[in-house]
Amino acid sequence: MERLTTEADLTRMANTVRKDIIKMLLAAGSGHSAGPLDLADIATALYFNILNFSPKQKTDPDRDRLYVSCGHTAPVWYAVLARAGFFPIEELQTLRKLGSRLQGHIDRLTTPGIESSAASLGQGLSIACGSAYASKMDKKTYQTYVLLSDGEHDEGSTWEAISFAGHYKLSHLTAIIDRNNIQIDGPTETVMKKENLKDRYEAFGWHVIEINGHNMEAIIDACNEAKAIVEYPVCIIAHTIAGKGVDFMEYKFEWHGNPPNKEQARDALRQLRSLDNKINPSDL
């Protein structure tokens, strides 16, 4: 798997991933659109630049770990894993179909590269805490990453884990929050207030970095900064635009759990293709 180092290459890959997501959702006929699309930049940065993880390292004890807590964002992880060579790209079209290795929510036992199954919200941070604690026990220096949605901060269990990581100063732990401001029933602040997340994490003993979750340089810089901090667990609040890249989906909570129909998919792909032409080094 090729490590991508320039912003142009990473952005191009993220756009490819977005197109994969639209095609997968259209073929599946069900699934989540908004979260996967807005995570495309972060997921691409992680698998193609930040993580020490490749198809050859699936069981390497020194690999970096990425746990995804919001299992419904499966399409974006499947797309980056396929693009990174963990399984054939054609297999993406089997998403949510009977017998597929690509289950509706991520599944460790079926999909190569997935570190832990997830679906019920508020569980992934605890699992990542266990991974970070294990590295401490084994005196290993791998980094444990966990991807959380903002919506799952409604779950009390998320706060149990935030408390645990702060208490035990799990410094090899980096939590990335997809702060897209939507959840199924509406805008996050209407459904259940989540401001001010930064203050809340800090009160539990975390170091917090806030970034634009669509800026490749900012994503990579924040992860490097997090790795360098050895006293505390680090939380990166990545501000994202739900449905990013497809204008009629952007900012709309209605696209949390719905796939595009044929016409909408055609429109979405046309928009994403036009972005491809715009992405060249001179534009950036």
Add this chain to the structure above:
Amino acid sequence: MSNFSKAAHLSPATLRHDVHMAPTRDGYGIGVVELGENDERIAVLCADLAESTRSNLFREKFPERFIEMGVAEQNMANVAVGLSLNGKIPFIATYAVFSPGRNWDQIRISSCYNNANVKFIGAHAGISVGPDGGTHQALEDIALTRVLPNMTVLVPCDSEEARKAIHAAAKINGPVYIRLARVATPVFTTEKTPFTVGKALQLRDGDDVAIIGAGPIMHSALVAAHQLVEKGISCRVINLPTIKPIDSDAIEQAARSCRAIVTVEEHQIFGGVGSAITEVLAQTYPVPVEFIGMHNSFGESGTPEELLHKYRMDAPAIVRAVLKVIKRK
């Protein structure tokens, strides 16, 4: 003396007043320390109940492999999953009302669906918890765990069997639930008593009725069987420490030769050991069954003896159930 099965190697003091008494949770405390001595991967997590679950024994010996979780059972279950995915064999311990009671969703998805190598210690299960009352008497935990794919469910009958169950659990690569009790009960099995996951063990020979069940109540089953000799009734007693995977052959065989069964457990009769046994019988060799256990109510405060008597889970209740089931043959 008794009609004990030779192969069971029961203690000669089993039916005497000087039988050694210890709670099954002691067997866990001792067993997990033994495991820790030989295996670096063993870790213990506890949710603010180290002493009453006997996890303190491990904490004293291996502080670097003991994790205090605070009163946070959901987080405890999944921190254990994270540890297990990275090579550890974590035992998580608290009261059964909290785990699997509080964190069943975590157990379902992150341990069972994920097939993670986590061992769940459910302490203070059964009505014999006593004075703490109905809130603390777990009577649903077997149902909650045995319904989950990939899960193994162990219910030891005394502290020695609990110790063996802990060793056996560590050898299984996958989630295991081990149910423990608070109160000291007779230690009637011995080091020589066989223990194999998935195998029932005949404790007493007999042909008129088979009493089958799990947990410390098996001692009351032996007492009841002994008393029934006077009435000319010969009871087979079968210990079923593995509720899942269940030993269908032993159950079918008992039904074929005794043609009447009494199931015994300190658990709701809906979904528990009796249910598991009758699921087998319905598909193999249906015979009349009487259920000893909790009949659709919560417990309350009282001494273990008072509660076992009131809720008909003591030896006299088992005797009555045997007499009743014989009439239905």
